[in-house]
Amino acid sequence: MRVGLFVTCLVDLMRPRIGFAALRLLEHAGCEVVVPADQTCCGQPAWNAGDRATSRRLALKLIDEFDGLDYVVVPSGSCAGMIRVHYPEVLRDDAVARARAEALAARTFELTDFLVNVLRIEDVPGGFRGSVTYHDSCSGLRELGVKAQPRALLGLMPGVELREMEAAEACCGFGGAFAVKFAGISTEIATRKCRSIEATAADAVVLGDLGCMLNIEGRLRRLGDEHTRVLHIAEILAGEDG
Amino acid sequence: MRSQAMHFQARVPAKLADERLQANLARASGRFVAARAQAVAEYEGDFEALRDAGRDIRDRVVADLDVWLETFEASAAARGAEVLYARDGEEIGRLVVEIARRHGVTKVVKSKSMLSEEADLNAVLEAAGITPVETDLGEYIQQLDDNEPPSHILAPAFHKSKEEVAELFARAHGRPPVDDIAGLTREAREVLRRHFLTAQMGLSGANFLVAETGSAVLVTNEGNGRMVTTLPPVHVVVTGIEKIVPTLEDVATLLRLLPRSASGQRISNYVTVATGVRAAGELDGPDHLYVILVDNGRAALAGGEFATMLRCIRCGACMNHCPVYQSVGGHAYGWVYPGPMGAVLTPLFTGLENARDLPQASTLCNQCGAVCPVRIPLPGLLRRLRERQMDEGLRPRRERRALRLWGWLAARPRLYRLAVRVAARYLDWLADGTDRIRVMGIAPEWTAGRDLPAPEGRTFRDLYAARRKHSKEEGR
Numbered sequence: 001m002r003v004g005l006f007v008t009c010l011v012d013l014m015r016p017r018i019g020f021a022a023l024r025l026l027e028h029a030g031c032e033v034v035v036p037a038d039q040t041c042c043g044q045p046a047w048n049a050g051d052r053a054t055s056r057r058l059a060l061k062l063i064d065e066f067d068g069l070d071y072v073v074v075p076s077g078s079c080a081g082m083i084r085v086h087y088p089e090v091l092r093d094d095a096v097a098r099a100r101a102e103a104l105a106a107r108t109f110e111l112t113d114f115l116v117n118v119l120r121i122e123d124v125p126g127g128f129r130g131s132v133t134y135h136d137s138c139s140g141l142r143e144l145g146v147k148a149q150p151r152a153l154l155g156l157m158p159g160v161e162l163r164e165m166e167a168a169e170a171c172c173g174f175g176g177a178f179a180v181k182f183a184g185i186s187t188e189i190a191t192r193k194c195r196s197i198e199a200t201a202a203d204a205v206v207l208g209d210l211g212c213m214l215n216i217e218g219r220l221r222r223l224g225d226e227h228t229r230v231l232h233i234a235e236i237l238a239g240e241d242g
Numbered sequence: 243m244r245s246q247a248m249h250f251q252a253r254v255p256a257k258l259a260d261e262r263l264q265a266n267l268a269r270a271s272g273r274f275v276a277a278r279a280q281a282v283a284e285y286e287g288d289f290e291a292l293r294d295a296g297r298d299i300r301d302r303v304v305a306d307l308d309v310w311l312e313t314f315e316a317s318a319a320a321r322g323a324e325v326l327y328a329r330d331g332e333e334i335g336r337l338v339v340e341i342a343r344r345h346g347v348t349k350v351v352k353s354k355s356m357l358s359e360e361a362d363l364n365a366v367l368e369a370a371g372i373t374p375v376e377t378d379l380g381e382y383i384q385q386l387d388d389n390e391p392p393s394h395i396l397a398p399a400f401h402k403s404k405e406e407v408a409e410l411f412a413r414a415h416g417r418p419p420v421d422d423i424a425g426l427t428r429e430a431r432e433v434l435r436r437h438f439l440t441a442q443m444g445l446s447g448a449n450f451l452v453a454e455t456g457s458a459v460l461v462t463n464e465g466n467g468r469m470v471t472t473l474p475p476v477h478v479v480v481t482g483i484e485k486i487v488p489t490l491e492d493v494a495t496l497l498r499l500l501p502r503s504a505s506g507q508r509i510s511n512y513v514t515v516a517t518g519v520r521a522a523g524e525l526d527g528p529d530h531l532y533v534i535l536v537d538n539g540r541a542a543l544a545g546g547e548f549a550t551m552l553r554c555i556r557c558g559a560c561m562n563h564c565p566v567y568q569s570v571g572g573h574a575y576g577w578v579y580p581g582p583m584g585a586v587l588t589p590l591f592t593g594l595e596n597a598r599d600l601p602q603a604s605t606l607c608n609q610c611g612a613v614c615p616v617r618i619p620l621p622g623l624l625r626r627l628r629e630r631q632m633d634e635g636l637r638p639r640r641e642r643r644a645l646r647l648w649g650w651l652a653a654r655p656r657l658y659r660l661a662v663r664v665a666a667r668y669l670d671w672l673a674d675g676t677d678r679i680r681v682m683g684i685a686p687e688w689t690a691g692r693d694l695p696a697p698e699g700r701t702f703r704d705l706y707a708a709r710r711k712h713s714k715e716e717g718r
Contacts, residue, residue, distance in 0.1 A: 007702050007703075009652070009662070011702055012662060012701050012702040012703055013662050013665060013666050013669075013697060013701060014666075014669075014695070014697040014698070015697070015698060016698055016700065016701060016702035016705050016706075017698065019702040019706070020702075020705075020706075035706060037655070037703065037707070038655035039655075040651075040652040040653075040655055040658045041652045043649075043652075045645070045648070046645055046648075046649055047625070048606060048625065048628070049628060049632065049637075049641070049645055050601075050625065050627075050628030050629040050630070050631055050632035050633075050637070051629075051632055051642075051645050051646075051649065052629055052632075053649075054645060054646070054648075054649030054652075057649065057653050058649065058652055058653065061653060089622075138605070138606075138607035138608060138609070139608075142607070142608040142609070142611070142612050143608070169609075170565060170609070171565045171605050171607035171609065173565060173605060174605065175604070175605025175606060175607070176605075176606075177602075178602070178603075178604065178605050178606075179687075179688060180685050180687040180688055181602055181687075182251070182254065182566075182602070182603055183687035183688065183690050183691060184254055184255060184258050184690075184691070185254060185258070185566055185569045185570060185603070186605075186691075187690070187691030187692060188258055188569040189565045189566075189568075189569055189605070190691075190692065192565075213695075214694065214695050215692065217693075217695045218678070218688075218689075218692035218693040218694055218695060219691070219692045221678055221692075221693045221695075222691060222692050222693050230695075
């Protein structure tokens with residue numbers, strides 16, 4: 001099975017280790033992983049800003065790059081959601097491109113969804129020990145139905161104790177450019193999320209989207225929380241790079 | 243109502259800094275969210291299928307709105323009602339004043355109508371020498387508070403605590419302060435009772451208009467709606483043209499959705515089906531019934547890319563669940579409708595150029611879409627409005643340029659790789675050997691309330707390329 005890994009632009013820039021963790025998980029499960037070298041961004045920032053021409057160009061580019069692979073796996077709910085849910089709409093005026101987008105959408109999975117529902121893995125290499133709380137990022141949850149998958153995977157780790165937070169499904173306030181355009185509101189929403197996280201007293205908050213991670217970690221630290229770790233689900237499942 | 247939506251961004255800091263408002267918003271939205279969740283969980287059927295059914299009923303009407311309007315008009319006329327059309331808010335005011343003059347009305351008792359806000363009706367009536375009295379408890383509170391506009395379409399005083407209401411009542415009624423909700427309600431009831439008995443006109447909105455029977459259906463909790471529609475000799479219904487549903491059976495379906503989504507009730511305390519004027523031999527009901535159907539931008543949405551917005555049954559679930567609404571409250575939105583549905587409707591009804599912030603003021607988290615009883619794709623509609631803003635040059639040049647530059651780079655992998663490499667190094671340098679960036683010059687808004695966690699310093703693609711090279715050499 002040939003699986004294309006779309007690492008996402010944010011992981012490329014900020015947290016390569018999440019990309020490598022996803023790679024390890026897929027290889028551990030026996031996949032042949034292809035990482036197209038020219039990949040950049042799925043176009044979500046342009047799509048959410050109303051710049052359809054740019055999102056269209058980047059959608060077509062990504063569709064070409066991941067052509068011919070059995071699956072495309074993305075360690076991000078919002079980027080996977082962009083491909084699965086939004087590409088057909090981005091390309092709504094072009095029947096041929098739209099059909100290609102739909103075919104790609106059907107082969108594209110968010111990482112934990114893929115590990116659980118396609119690969120049906122029953123063990124993970126990570127050895128994390130401690131308590132965690134899981135934040136459901138909006139796009140993964142409400143566009144792709146990612147809810148039980150990460151929890152099932154955490155359940156495979158004997159050292160992990162899951163403590164659910166209040167309002168785990170509530171937005172963290174990131175919203176891409178929203179976080180800068182309406183920084184005050186974004187910070188207020190993030191504060192509520194941080195309070196929910198802190199109330200669990202978990203060692204780490206785990207989630208599946210780097211944008212939300214940067215927002216939550218940034219706000220936790222500014223609020224003076226120096227101990228709660230903020231981890232991507234891929235990092236905790238894959239364990240230390242070895 | 244004159245829109246203040248252009249001041250959204252400017253109003254935000256004061257809303258965020260208002261501790262009392264923050265406490266009230268947290269308490270009220272928490273209660274609404276929990277109530278809806280419980281009502282949905284306890285629903286005996288399949289709530290998702292019910293949402294589908296609700297959507298289908300509304301879509302059926304919106305698809306042939308003109309035909310359904312004619313059907314409604316004929317049914318209502320057959321029961322003695324006069325159906326009038328208002329093009330905009332101003333025309334609503336003119337029609338209501340005309341009707342009032344015709345019947346010698348000096349006092350109007352009102353029950354909830356957001357259209358009345360679109361028309362700024364209370365000001366228009368007062369200018370014509372007619373006294374409007376709001377009789378929904380929330381609206382009454384707002385009227386007493388120097389005609390402050392409602393901050394929520396269902397709970398107009400959503401932003402107020404009971405202590406604030408107690409203060410207001412003591413001041414307005416000249417009575418000793420009462421501090422429990424039952425006492426406050428009793429006091430309002432006593433004051434309002436004489437208005438019900440002396441007003442010559444009752445004015446209400448309608449949650450639904452039934453095409454087959456010509457009825458106006460009102461969903462209320464306080465009983466005042468029933469008095470407004472039956473006690474005065476003249477009853478005027480003011481509502482939007484899109485409120486029609488084909489049959490009473492359709493109303494029954496929507497009634498399963500509306501109270502559960504709105505307040506978490508299985509059914510509202512009162513459901514009024516007001517049909518026609520008082521017939522010979524009937525004890526109550528008005529002698530004259532007028533139904534004013536308002537366009538004010540609605541007809542233009544039918545058949546277009548925003549037609550799904552016409553499904554809206556005004557339950558308020560989208561705002562109750564919206565993290566942005568929960569942070570700033572309804573007044574920040576600046577016009578009649580707040581929250582996600584307002585962020586879509588205000589630009590459409592009052593002009594995209596007059597509400598530039600609203601389509602942007604959303605994280606697109608889709609909490610609103612997930613709870614909408616008629617499945618309006620609210621984040622999708624906001625995105626479409628953003629497209630229009632971009633196409634019509636309504637976004638700042640700087641933003642458009644930045645997007646274009648970034649898009650141009652992202653389509654050129656080799657250049658992009660270089661740019662990201664530089665960006666990663668630059669951010670790493672800003673972090674200065676620590677795990678975070680405390681002040682970021684290129685996006686100071688981000689670091690105003692947050693740190694930016696430091697990048698690792700090298701890009702994934704560079705590290706991956708190096709690894710591949712390394713393993714190839716090892717394998718050689």
